[in-house]
Each structure stands twice: as C-alpha cells, then as structure tokens.
Amino acid sequence: MPTAMEIFKLLPKKNCGECKFPTCLAFAMQLANQKAKLEDCPYVSEQAKATLAASAAPPIRLVKVGTGANAIEIGDETEMYRHEKKFFHPTAYAFIISDTSNDSEVKARVEKAHSLKFERVGQLMKMDMIGVRCDSGDLKRFTKVVSDVAALTELPLVLICNDPVKMKAAASNIAAKVPLLHCATSSNATEMAAVAKELKCPLVVYEDRGLNELADLVAKVKAAGVEDIVLDFGARNLKELLERSTIIRKISVKKIFRGLGYPIYVHAGSGEEAVLRGLISTMKYGSVVAFDDIDPATALPLYVLRQNIYTDPQVPIQVKPDLYAINNPNEKSPLLFTTNFSLTYFTVLADIEKSKIPVWLQVIDTEGLSVMTAFAAGKLTPEMVAKAIDASGAKEKSRRGEIIIPGMVARMSSKLQELTGLKVIVGPKESSGLPKLLKSLD
Amino acid sequence: MVEVPIPKEKWTGKIGTTVIGAVAEEGGTRAKKVVIGGQSCMPFLSFEAPILNRPAIAGEVVDTLRDYPPLARKAFGDVVEDPVQWAKAWVEKYGVDLICLKLYSTNPEEENKSPQEAADLVRKILAAVPVPLVVYGCGHEEKDAKVMEAVSNAGSKERLLLGHAEESAYKSIAAASMANNHALIAFSNLDINLAKQINILLTDFGVRKENIVADPLMASLGMGLEYSYSVNERIRLAALMGDSMLQVPMVCDTTIAWKAREATEENESLGDIEVRAAWWEATTGLAALISGADMLIMRSPKAVQIIKKAINELLGGA
Numbered sequence: 001m002p003t004a005m006e007i008f009k010l011l012p013k014k015n016c017g018e019c020k021f022p023t024c025l026a027f028a029m030q031l032a033n034q035k036a037k038l039e040d041c042p043y044v045s046e047q048a049k050a051t052l053a054a055s056a057a058p059p060i061r062l063v064k065v066g067t068g069a070n071a072i073e074i075g076d077e078t079e080m081y082r083h084e085k086k087f088f089h090p091t092a093y094a095f096i097i098s099d100t101s102n103d104s105e106v107k108a109r110v111e112k113a114h115s116l117k118f119e120r121v122g123q124l125m126k127m128d129m130i131g132v133r134c135d136s137g138d139l140k141r142f143t144k145v146v147s148d149v150a151a152l153t154e155l156p157l158v159l160i161c162n163d164p165v166k167m168k169a170a171a172s173n174i175a176a177k178v179p180l181l182h183c184a185t186s187s188n189a190t191e192m193a194a195v196a197k198e199l200k201c202p203l204v205v206y207e208d209r210g211l212n213e214l215a216d217l218v219a220k221v222k223a224a225g226v227e228d229i230v231l232d233f234g235a236r237n238l239k240e241l242l243e244r245s246t247i248i249r250k251i252s253v254k255k256i257f258r259g260l261g262y263p264i265y266v267h268a269g270s271g272e273e274a275v276l277r278g279l280i281s282t283m284k285y286g287s288v289v290a291f292d293d294i295d296p297a298t299a300l301p302l303y304v305l306r307q308n309i310y311t312d313p314q315v316p317i318q319v320k321p322d323l324y325a326i327n328n329p330n331e332k333s334p335l336l337f338t339t340n341f342s343l344t345y346f347t348v349l350a351d352i353e354k355s356k357i358p359v360w361l362q363v364i365d366t367e368g369l370s371v372m373t374a375f376a377a378g379k380l381t382p383e384m385v386a387k388a389i390d391a392s393g394a395k396e397k398s399r400r401g402e403i404i405i406p407g408m409v410a411r412m413s414s415k416l417q418e419l420t421g422l423k424v425i426v427g428p429k430e431s432s433g434l435p436k437l438l439k440s441l442d
Numbered sequence: 443m444v445e446v447p448i449p450k451e452k453w454t455g456k457i458g459t460t461v462i463g464a465v466a467e468e469g470g471t472r473a474k475k476v477v478i479g480g481q482s483c484m485p486f487l488s489f490e491a492p493i494l495n496r497p498a499i500a501g502e503v504v505d506t507l508r509d510y511p512p513l514a515r516k517a518f519g520d521v522v523e524d525p526v527q528w529a530k531a532w533v534e535k536y537g538v539d540l541i542c543l544k545l546y547s548t549n550p551e552e553e554n555k556s557p558q559e560a561a562d563l564v565r566k567i568l569a570a571v572p573v574p575l576v577v578y579g580c581g582h583e584e585k586d587a588k589v590m591e592a593v594s595n596a597g598s599k600e601r602l603l604l605g606h607a608e609e610s611a612y613k614s615i616a617a618a619s620m621a622n623n624h625a626l627i628a629f630s631n632l633d634i635n636l637a638k639q640i641n642i643l644l645t646d647f648g649v650r651k652e653n654i655v656a657d658p659l660m661a662s663l664g665m666g667l668e669y670s671y672s673v674n675e676r677i678r679l680a681a682l683m684g685d686s687m688l689q690v691p692m693v694c695d696t697t698i699a700w701k702a703r704e705a706t707e708e709n710e711s712l713g714d715i716e717v718r719a720a721w722w723e724a725t726t727g728l729a730a731l732i733s734g735a736d737m738l739i740m741r742s743p744k745a746v747q748i749i750k751k752a753i754n755e756l757l758g759g760a
Binding site for chain 2: 250255257313
C-alpha cells in the first residue's frame with residue numbers, strides 16, 4: 001500500500017470536504033489505512049485512480065484455477081507468520097499423471113487421486129488438483145490423456161508440458177475448465193505466454209537459475225499480456241525451497257516488490273523426499289505442491305499439518321458439542337465432560353482411549369475455549385453442563401448416577417450436583433491422570 | 443536484469459548456546475560435547491546469518507515400558523527391556539547425538555524405584571554410550587527432587603541436561619543442576635510469557651543463562667500443533683528482537699506425537715500404521731524445527747532418520 005503522503009500527492013488538494021473529511025490530507029490518511037474509498041472523492045483524476053488501483057493491488061496476486069465448487073484460489077497472502085493474522089489460502093496439493101500411462105492406468109491414477117481423502121474435525125481433506133504431464137512427447141497422446149482426465153474428474157487441472165504447440169492443442173479442448181499451465185521457461189516464454197493469454201489460463205513461470213533470472217522471465221511473460229502467473233524456482237533441495245520461498249514471501253509482503261508477487265508452485269516428486277518438500281512448503285509459503293505419487297500413510301500427516309497451519313489463530317478448531325461414546329460404553333459406563341476446544345478434547349480423548357475403559361464423554365460448547373479459560377470467562381457454568389446433559393440424554397446412557405468433572409473446575413461440584421442430581425466425582429487436573437481414575441472406579 | 447532484493451532482517455538479538463556433555467579435559471567421559479543454539483536468524487535462513495550449530499537429536503529411553511506404545515517398541519525389539527542396551531542401539535544403529543533417559547519407574551505411585559537405583563542406571567548408561575545424556579524424572583514433584591539430586595551426583599562431571607524446572611517447582615532441580623554444573627530444561631506450558639517467566643525465576647535463583655534450555659511444550663500434529671508452532675515462532679522472534687530472557691536454545695519433545703489417535707490407529711484406509719506413526723512424529727518434529735527448536739527428543743528410529751535427512755538438506759547438504 002502507498003503511504004498517506006504518496007496518496008496525497010495524487011489528490012486534487014481542494015479541501016472541499018465532499019469526501020466527508022475536512023482536508024485532502026486527512027482523506028489520504030484514511031485511504032492509507034483502508035478506512036475510506038477513493039470513489040468518495042468526486043474530483044480525483046482518472047490517472048490518479050489508475051495509479052492508486054495498481055499500487056493497492058494485493059502484494060501477492062490472487063490466482064484462480066479451475067471452475068465451480070472445486071476451483072482453488074492461491075496467493076493473496078499478507079503475513080509472514082501465522083500468528084500475525086492468519087494464512088488465507090491453504091496450500092493446494094496436486095496429483096500428477098503421466099501421459100505414458102495406458103488408458104486403464106490413467107483411470108486408476110485418477111481414482112487414486114480421488115481416494116486420497118479423509119474427514120477430520122468436520123473438514124474434508126483431499127487432493128485439490130490433478131496434473132497431467134506430457135512425458136510421451138506425443139501431441140495426440142497428451143491431448144487425449146488431458147481430455148480423458150478432464151472427463152473423469154471435477155478437480156482443477158495442471159497441464160505440464162514445455163512445448164507450446166502440444167500445450168495449446170491439449171489445453172484448447174478444456175480451456176473452459178481454466179487449467180494451470182506449466183510452464184513458461186527461458187526458451188519458450190513468448191510462445192507459452194501467447195497460449196496462456198489466448199486461452200485465458202494461469203501460467204507457471206519456471207526458472208531454476210536464481211531469483212533474478214526468475215523475475216526477468218516473469219517480467220517478460222507479464223509484458224506478453226499474462227497476469228495470472230505462478231512461480232516455480234525449481235528448488236534442488238530443502239534449503240533452496242525454504243530460503244527462496246521465504247525471500248519471495250518477504251519481499252512481496254514487506255517490501256511490496258511486485259516482480260515476484262505471485263503464488264509458488266513446487267514439484268515435490270515422490271517418496272520421502274516429496275513428503276518433506278510438501279511439509280516444508282505447507283509451513284513456509286508454498287501455494288501448489290505437485291506429487292508424482294503419495295501414500296495415504298504420508299498424505300494424512302501432510303493434510304493434518306496443512307489443517308493445523310491454516311487454522312485461524314484467533315478461532316481455535318472446535319469439536320462439535322455432543323455426547324461421545326468412547327471404547328463402546330454401555331449404561332454402566334461412567335460419564336465425563338470436557339470442553340469443545342479441540343486441543344482439550346483430543347488430549348482427553350487420547351487419555352480415555354489409552355485407558356481402554358468405556359466412557360460417555362459429554363462435550364460442552366465453550367466456543368473453543370479450554371477448561372480453565374472457559375470457566376474463568378463464565379463460558380463453562382454448572383447450568384450449561386446440566387443443560388447439555390439433559391439435551392443429550394446422557395443420564396439415560398450412563399445410569400451410574402455419577403458425573404466426573406475436570407479437576408480444574410472442582411468449584412462447580414455442589415451446584416452441579418444440585419442441578420443434575422448426579423453425584424459429582426472430581427477428576428484429575430491433568431487429563432493424563434484419567435486412566436488411573438477410571439481404573440479405580442468399581 | 444531485475445535485481446531481486448535479499449531481505450536480510452537486522453536482528454539485534456542472538457540465541458545463546460548451551461553445551462551438553464563434558465569431554466576428558468573437563469573431567470567428563472563423553473567422546474564429544476553437543477552444542478545447541480547460537481542462531482542469529484530465524485530457523486535455517488542462512489541468507490540472513492550463518493547457521494552455527496545444527497539441531498541435535500536425542501533418542502528417548504524409558505526405564506519402564508508401562509506406558510510405552512507397543513508399536514514403538516517393535517522398532518527396537520527386545521533391547522527395550524534393558525535401558526542400557528536400548529541407549530546403545532540408539533547410538534550405534536541410529537546415530538543420535540544424545541540419549542534422553544526418562545526415569546518414569548521412580549514414580550511413587552507406580553514402581554517407586556529409589557533415587558539410588560535411578561542414579562545407578564544413569565551411571566551405567568554413561569558408561570555404555572559415548573554421547574551426552576538428558577535425564578528426566580517421573581513428574582512427581584517431591585520424588586523428583588530426591589531423584590534428580592542423586593542423578594546430579596551420579597553424573598557429576600558429565601554435564602547432564604536435567605529435566606525439568608517449571609514455575610511451580612524449580613528450586614530443587616535448579617539446585618541439583620547448580621551443584622554439579624549441569625544444564626537444565628526450563629519448561630513452560632504453551633505460552634511465551636510463561637516461557638519468559640520460568641527463565642527469569644531460574645536466573646534470579648542463580649542459574650546461569652548458558653545452562654538453560656527452554657521447553658515450551660510441543661503439541662502433537664493434529665492436537666494443537668498450530669499453537670506450539672506459533673508460540674515457538676513468537677519466542678524465537680522476541681529473542682531475536684532483543685528479549686534477553688528468551689535468548690536460550692529450545693528443545694521440543696516430539697514423542698508427544700504418539701499420543702494422537704490417528705498416529706497409531708488400526709485403520710487400513712489411513713495407510714500403513716508403522717509408516718504413518720513415524721511420519722506423525724517426523725511431521726511434529728519438522729514443525730518444531732521450522733518454528734525454532736534447536737534440539738528434539740524423539741522416539742521412532744524411522745522418524746529420526748527422516749528428520750536427520752531433512753536437517754542435512756535444510757543446511758544445504760545433499
């Protein structure tokens with residue numbers, strides 16, 4: 001964003017007050033803080049509008065790939081560290097299919113990409129894109145596989161081919177699906193940019209020699225009329241991956257250096273190396289990570305890391321308030337309660353599961369606050385617990401006439417006993433003490 | 443040619459170093475010391491400043507298998523029955539930099555082993571392996587005071603890293619560390635202010651800063667990792683910006699990863715359970731490193747192998 005003084009220079013300096021601010025300088029200061037809109041000034045020139053609009057563009061361009069419900073948005077990030085506000089557009093994972101695969105293999109690969117999905121705390125975690133790579137060197141084959149894959153999936157596509165002629169042939173058939181084209185290089189940039197411009201598709205710019213060379217190539221592609229650019233710096237190892245991604249992010253959001261203000265694409269490959277690249281890129285500024293293959297056993301931790309890193313730091317992940325049956329309880333099983341803060345819930349859950357003792361766990365809606373914080377803030381009261389237990393029918397599920405409460409809220413014992421008619425057992429302060437307590441019951 | 447600016451941050455602070463282990467000329471018997479910390483940039487950003495000390499890895503050894511996951515045991519086979527053999531396997535087969543011994547069997551509510559027995563085990567492990575040793579008690583405040591005193595004496599010239607001091611209980615372990623010039627772990631519960639507070643308490647008590655390693659509590663992947671990740675980053679940023687009370691190296695215990703259900707759940711659709719558990723721990727460890735950890739305490743040899751490879755590459759090796 002430009003400073004107030006830079007904006008002020010572009011204003012008419014009439015101090016007319018029609019923008020509802022007493023002076024043009026005051027208006028400029030509000031604009032700089034994004035608390036006013038330029039349109040509020042009736043006298044601002046077209047040229048000033050254009051200048052300011054360009055400088056107000058996000059430091060990292062928002063790029064869209066695909067269409068419809070599965071379309072993905074990448075870029076448009078503003079922070080270096082997730083605690084500063086949040087990271088907005090999660091890293092997208094792509095699963096690549098080679099066009100040397102035969103038709104049934106292609107189908108199986110699409111199915112594998114679709115099958116790499118898990119549900120977790122109410123969110124669906126999955127592969128976001130499918131890539132088709134031209135390894136055959138054959139225009140007809142590449143075109144056919146691209147069309148076949150496009151027919152088999154709703155996911156956005158990445159088309160990977162260095163030859164602009166083949167790329168154009170394959171992409172033309174499916175241009176309406178807005179695939180990401182990979183890639184423009186120093187040897188094909190003009191022709192590849194022409195394809196991307198004509199088909200209105202976002203384009204990856206690839207340059208592995210260094211960031212100066214990459215910025216040069218980006219400028220060339222931009223000059224050829226392509227706006228939706230994605231960067232691939234061809235990292236040779238994790239050090240380059242982490243450092244180059246960090247440099248690009250930092251100069252873009254802190255220095256507003258626009259030459260590299262675009263999302264980052266990383267080819268991860270396959271095996272352990274690929275997972276490590278995926279993990280580093282997920283934490284540090286990767287927007288698309290493409291896998292030649294990935295195993296469910298490593299895809300799951302990768303997805304969960306993404307879910308963790310892209311959580312809004314001001315809104316903790318919450319668990320649905322409900323009565324949870326753990327270890328197959330029956331009516332003789334004890335009843336416990338905890339809060340719906342995911343960290344609390346998962347810790348308590350793990351400790352109960354470890355004990356192997358069946359229990360009913362009532363999760364109270366504390367708006368994602370932990371036991372102590374919720375109690376202190378009045379968001380975990382005996383009344384709320386009693387109400388939740390009534391609503392879930394917990395007293396019919398566990399007929400012991402008892403409820404185990406977290407040790408931290410021992411103070412609510414008598415009131416809770418009075419409200420529910422249940423005998424209150426004060427549990428441990430740390431949930432790690434739960435197995436011992438549960439084993440000591442009857 | 444476009445000149446891309448390299449955004450070097452002008453940090454005013456620097457992380458201090460902590461030495462663990464003592465070699466012959468210092469009266470110890472370790473083959474090599476481990477030095478952690480010393481960084482003057484955010485993790486692995488060598489364009490800002492040279493990375494002086496590579497992150498260290500400690501292999502976990504527990505003296506009772508009471509709460510030890512059977513799946514983790516599989517990786518070692520029978521050696522886990524004997525902490526000494528276990529420690530040797532870590533060093534000889536998996537090349538860890540240190541051993542982290544957790545004396546859970548001293549818990550008075552469980553096996554209740556005596557401080558003397560604990561000290562004997564420490565001596566045996568020191569005799570069996572050439573690497574430095576991290577030693578934790580069982581978490582029972584009164585018992586730990588006695589156990590750690592005995593441990594401190596048993597390794598008197600070896601410069602152990604003793605775990606851990608926390609706000610409500612730090613004096614006895616601080617005394618145990620000061621008595622024989624050991625380093626100690628300052629534990630805090632997922633909060634930058636608490637991390638600072640325990641360091642202040644320790645230094646006020648007389649513990650020198652170069653003897654402190656901070657443990658801000660690493661949460662497992664899927665169980666609050668994001669909080670830890672941000673707490674670690676905030677601690678490291680504050681230290682680099684000049685907060686001297688946070689300028690100590692950081693240790694993260696990634697064995698916590700084994701607590702997450704998804705890490706070890708029997709469920710075919712989630713993929714091979716051994717691969718998954720190892721990656722669950724490795725992912726937790728990698729997040730710890732990227733957010734600021736200078737040392738990891740680890741359980742799975744496979745996860746250790748993954749992390750060693752990652753560290754090598756992050757430092758520019760092949």
